[in-house]
Amino acid sequence: MFALADCNSFYASCERVFRPDLRERPVVVLSNNDGCVVAASREAKSIMGRPYFQVEPFCRQHRIAVFSSNYSLYGDLSRRVMETLARFSPRLEVYSIDEAFLEFPTLREEAEATSLGQDIAHTVQRWTGIPISVGLAATKTLAKAANRLAKRQALSTLVLATPAAARDALATLPVEDVWGISSRYQKRLGNLGITTALELSRLDPRDAKQLFGIVMERLVRELRGETCLGLEETPPPRKQLNVSRSFGQLLGDLASLEAAVATFASRVGEKLRRQDSVAAGLYVYLATNSFRQDDAQYANGVGVTLLPPTDHGGRLVAAAGEGLRRIYQPGYRYKRAGVMALDIGPARETLAQGSLLSCRADRQREVRLMRAVDQINHRYGGAVVFASQTAGHGEAWKMRQDRLSPRYTTNWQDLPLVY
């Protein structure tokens, strides 16, 4: 069997861990820039995805506790949840910040699975303060479905141990709630008269392939209990890395944009180095605010080649700045920019090849420099930055985070006090 362990309203639950006074109050968490509602506790689910400024009166009226996104906190609590889950099976796939698959190769019995699921949920709640739901079934797709149904019924655990149990459960699951089915497929399936997960599972896999492609074929087979998707314990290195932000205010001057883009490029470098990769190209882009229909609109992007490929912050910052100056047009008010690393490859091989193009000793110095910078920043929290990150109005681009909670578990100043 596979289990899917999924945290309930994860970000909202994180905000409650050190705030017992919020246990009985609805909680929502906003996206970057305090833009949209991206997480909501059970009672507040109805405003998920809405722009905050539209639902602010509603939040006040219902005494909803509202938070900016606190990724330091969520990342650390996620790590604790995953470490706890890992004690239940060595076969663990961390699928996202708030969910993980576990494999139990010998588990088949319904009763045994149920008590295991309950044990997992109870232990995670007890050790981390985060409530979770566990779905158990023969395939990952069925485990996802079981989890979905557990959440719907406010259960900690739901097991689909037999084909009959799966059949009955899938009959109650709308097809768009199946993992891999979103609105486009929902519509096309609807035209075929398929509206429930059970009906989808009864589609002939060959027809599924013919009509929708191989992904849908696998999905149908998985719903029938045939394992097509295995556990991916060690995620492969990323092929693309992207850092982009909406700004806290509109920016018109090139220098302020340079500060933002330099910061994004530097962050791209950190991500590359963390996975031992180098990039052979960058894509730099920027855009005005498309929601403001009366403003003049402009959006553009440009690729920049990195030769030799690199993970060096300074070279990435310089290349990104070069790209930005190529696409920047004065006279617009910009809302958003980003830097993407492309053509990513392993650093080791590239280092060997690069010796033809650049002096090996230079590369060694670059590596040592960035290692030192990373260590200092890890310990002292962003103490060393590139000078261009402070250009123009420096941090003018920074996002709005008016309702940020303390970084309870990752910052000494924010440690909770117990009386």
Next chain:
DNA sequence: TCTGGGGTCCTAGGACCC
């Protein structure tokens, strides 16, 4: 005034190779 950010996979078609 105020509307997020970061990924993956698959397919089809074109260019090119022997």
Next chain:
DNA sequence: TCTGGGGTCCTAGGACCC
């Protein structure tokens, strides 16, 4: 009357996930 067969790489677009 009647076109060879088999392959790779790249890109753009479409779909999905959290």
